[in-house]
Amino acid sequence: MTPSANSRPVALITGASRGIGHAIALRLAPKHDLILVARDESLLMAVAAECEALGASVQCIAADVQNALVTAQRLTGLHVDVLVNNAGVAVMKPFLEMTAEEWHRQVDVNVNALYHVTRAVLPGMVARGHGHVCIIGSTAGRNTFVGGTCYTGTKHFVMGFAESLMLEVRDAGVGVSVITPGSVDTDLFPAGTNRTWMLEPQNVADAVGFAIEAPPHMLVHRLEVRPLSPKRPRAS
Numbered sequence: 497m498t499p500s501a502n503s504r505p506v507a508l509i510t511g512a513s514r515g516i517g518h519a520i521a522l523r524l525a526p527k528h529d530l531i532l533v534a535r536d537e538s539l540l541m542a543v544a545a546e547c548e549a550l551g552a553s554v555q556c557i558a559a560d561v562q563n564a565l566v567t568a569q570r571l572t573g574l575h576v577d578v579l580v581n582n583a584g585v586a587v588m589k590p591f592l593e594m595t596a597e598e599w600h601r602q603v604d605v606n607v608n609a610l611y612h613v614t615r616a617v618l619p620g621m622v623a624r625g626h627g628h629v630c631i632i633g634s635t636a637g638r639n640t641f642v643g644g645t646c647y648t649g650t651k652h653f654v655m656g657f658a659e660s661l662m663l664e665v666r667d668a669g670v671g672v673s674v675i676t677p678g679s680v681d682t683d684l685f686p687a688g689t690n691r692t693w694m695l696e697p698q699n700v701a702d703a704v705g706f707a708i709e710a711p712p713h714m715l716v717h718r719l720e721v722r723p724l725s726p727k728r729p730r731a732s
């Protein structure tokens with residue numbers, strides 16, 4: 497990654513307040529300055545303090561990425577070298593039990609926010625001739641399951657969006673990667689779910705690191721990571 501005008505590249509991470517986004521922030525903090533986006537400002541501030549202890553300068557932006565106007569106002573024109581589109585929601589329930597609000601929220605956060613956030617940040621990358629857009633997809637982007645009508649639909653969208661965007665901007669020096677994890681131990685799942693067998697958020701963060709740290713001429717476009725049983729303790 498070519499450095500920004502600052503001494504360190506800048507990474508913008510959506511959904512950085514918890515779960516996988518929090519882990520990505522910690523993973524990138526030693527080598528990047530960070531812009532952290534989510535709705536919960538107090539959680540963002542706590543993540544920022546952890547990242548600053550690892551050497552990053554951090555800007556927190558409390559914003560709902562469903563809101564096109566707010567997202568454009570807050571993000572347009574920011575210098576961003578690495579964009580991690582991570583914010584996402586999941587409501588796993590049979591179609592006939594799903595409310596219109598649950599349907600629209602998943603489409604708004606998992607699909608429409610990709611437009612709002614990427615549209616604000618990508619022009620600067622293209623103008624500078626370098627950058628990386630990394631999107632957290634899911635194995636649900638090529639699988640189906642009962643209760644997944646909307647969630648799997650949104651993640652199938654992510655796969656088409658990511659590959660098409662990659663083809664559009666790679667000749668401008670901008671890489672597009674999609675990381676597709678299997679199940680990850682986060683609060684995306686309802687309380688009471690057995691999560692002991694799942695991937696850890698840090699595993700997904702390491703996959704993001706692998707994608708964005710590839711040599712300049714090599715693009716890791718699609719990277720699938722899955723849990724392997726038995727779950728192994730993480731090396732310190």
Ligand SMILES: NC(=O)c1ccc[n+]([C@@H]2O[C@H](COP(=O)([O-])OP(=O)(O)OC[C@H]3O[C@@H](n4cnc5c(N)ncnc54)[C@H](OP(=O)(O)O)[C@@H]3O)[C@@H](O)[C@H]2O)c1
Pocket residue numbers: 510511512513514515516517533534535536537539559560561562582583584585586605632633634635676677678679680681682683684685
């Ligand atoms: N967990 C898994 O098994 C799994 C597997 C494959 C892929 N994924 C994907 O990984 C991504 C992260 O999921 P996670 O497991 O880390 O979930 P999580 O722990 O529930 O975290 C979701 C993050 O998204 C943010 N977010 C949600 N709605 C938002 C909105 N309207 N505006 C701004 N930020 C919003 C949340 O922040 P606030 O609430 O503070 O706004 C939070 O930081 C998602 O795209 C998910 O689909 C997860």
